[in-house]
Structure formats: structure tokens, C-alpha cells
Amino acid sequence: AQTVTQSQPEMSVQEAETVTLSCTYDTSESDYYLFWYKQPPSRQMILVIRQEAYKQQNATENRFSVNFQKAAKSFSLKISDSQLGDAAMYFCAYKIGGGSNYKLTFGKGTLLTVNP
Amino acid sequence: NAGVTQTPKFRILKIGQSMTLQCAQDMNHNYMYWYRQDPGMGLKLIYYSVGAGITDKGEVPNGYNVSRSTTEDFPLRLELAAPSQTSVYFCASSYSSGSGKETQYFGPGTRLLVL
Numbered sequence: 405a406q407t408v409t410q411s412q413p414e415m416s417v418q419e420a421e422t423v424t425l426s427c428t429y430d431t432s433e434s435d436y437y438l439f440w441y442k443q444p445p446s447r448q449m450i451l452v453i454r455q456e457a458y459k460q461q462n463a464t465e466n467r468f469s470v471n472f473q474k475a476a477k478s479f480s481l482k483i484s485d486s487q488l489g490d491a492a493m494y495f496c497a498y499k500i501g502g503g504s505n506y507k508l509t510f511g512k513g514t515l516l517t518v519n520p
Numbered sequence: 521n522a523g524v525t526q527t528p529k530f531r532i533l534k535i536g537q538s539m540t541l542q543c544a545q546d547m548n549h550n551y552m553y554w555y556r557q558d559p560g561m562g563l564k565l566i567y568y569s570v571g572a573g574i575t576d577k578g579e580v581p582n583g584y585n586v587s588r589s590t591t592e593d594f595p596l597r598l599e600l601a602a603p604s605q606t607s608v609y610f611c612a613s614s615y616s617s618g619s620g621k622e623t624q625y626f627g628p629g630t631r632l633l634v635l
Contacts, residue, residue, distance in 0.1 A: 439623070441626075446628065447608060449563070495563075506551060506553070507579075509562075511562055
């Protein structure tokens with residue numbers, strides 16, 4: 405069974421600094437996708453970034469980037485120039501590829517605090 | 521586009537009562553999902569649907585029922601509510617072209633308290 409582990413229950417960062425959130429996963433599949441979702445106090449789940457396992461290039465979205473290490477099964481999220489609005493719970497998620505696969509497996513989350 | 525909408529935002533139920541959580545999406549997505557999120561945990565899949573008239577169980581389906589009569593709507597029914605169903609419920613949708621690379625988009629959630 406696939407598992408997703410986020411080893412940092414809580415992290416904090418100073419405004420304008422950089423922070424990295426860790427995620428590891430366990431799978432025997434070769435075709436899969438990885439996601440980072442942000443859940444602010446409003447509780448809505450917001451997609452931050454997505455990575456296809458077959459792509460060697462790390463995904464980036466403005467201030468958010470990932471370090472995808474396929475052999476190590478590691479998928480960390482880097483937030484640059486942290487802003488107060490980045491404060492939220494961050495979830496790492498995994499999905500097997502293929503047309504009949506739908507299930508997202510989530511980690512337990514990392515609560516990010518941004519200090520002014 | 522409103523995206524994925526859910527009603528109500530918050531509800532208190534007594535043990536044994538029933539209710540329906542509403543979910544609608546206006547993105548013409550074929551796939552829809554219901555998740556629950558317990559305190560300190562990630563989301564777990566309750567039910568999903570790959571199209572109108574087609575539904576299937578996820579990881580934690582017991583105590584719930586779903587139907588999908590239209591592409592847009594995917595209501596979740598709780599029969600005989602129990603304290604263990606106290607949770608935050610998220611509806612999500614995605615468009616699948618058969619490649620498996622679709623991204624799920626989530627609604628704002630419904631907080632349910634069963635007393």
C-alpha cells in the first residue's frame with residue numbers, strides 16, 4: 405500500500421525567509437503524481453503545486469518549488485520569500501497514474517507558521 | 521466559475537438523525553469525490569463517482585450513501601448519524617481524460633458535529 409509521510413508536524417519561518425517542508429512516500433509504482441495542497445484556516449484545500457513522476461525537472465509555481473528525488477522517494481516543498489498569507493496546514497499527496505486510478509493518499513500535514 | 525460549492529458550512533446533528541451534504545461543481549468535471557478529515561489527519565476518501573449514474577466506495581464508506589444523477593451534483597447522505605462521523609467533509613472534482621494525471625479541486629468543506 406502507498407503511504408505518505410510528513411515528518412514535521414509544525415514548522416515556523418520569518419516573513420521574507422525561505423522554508424522547506426519535507427515529504428516522503430512509499431510506492432512500487434513507476435507512474436504516479438505528487439501534489440502539495442495548502443489548507444488555510446478557512447479549511448479549503450488549495451492546490452499549490454503538482455509533479456509528474458516521469459518528469460525529471462522540478463515543478464515551480466512562483467515562490468513555490470519542489471525538490472523531487474525519485475530514487476529517494478522524497479518530495480519537499482520550498483517556499484521562498486515567505487508571506488503572512490502562506491501560514492496554513494500543508495498536505496503532501498500521492499496518486500497512482502493510469503486512467504482507472506483516482507485515489508489521493510494524503511500525509512498528516514505540516515502546520516506552517518509565518519512570523520512577522 | 522464558482523468551482524466546487526458545498527452546503528451547509530456547519531451543522532450540528534443529534535445521534536440517529538440523518539442529513540444530506542450537498543456538493544455541486546460548474547467545471548464540467550466528470551469525476552467527483554467525497555473525503556472526510558478528522559482532527560490532525562489527512563483526508564480519507566469516502567465515495568467517488570466517475571460520471572453520472574456511476575459511484576463506488578472509497579476507504580471509509582460505512583455509514584454513508586451517495587448518488588450522482590447529474591454531472592454537476594454529488595450529494596452525500598448520512599443515515600443514523602453517530603459521534604464517529606464528527607468530521608470535516610470535503611467534496612472534490614476533477615476532469616479525467618483517461619490518463620490518470622488529473623488534478624482534484626476541492627470545495628470549502630462542511631463541518632459536521634454529531635452529539
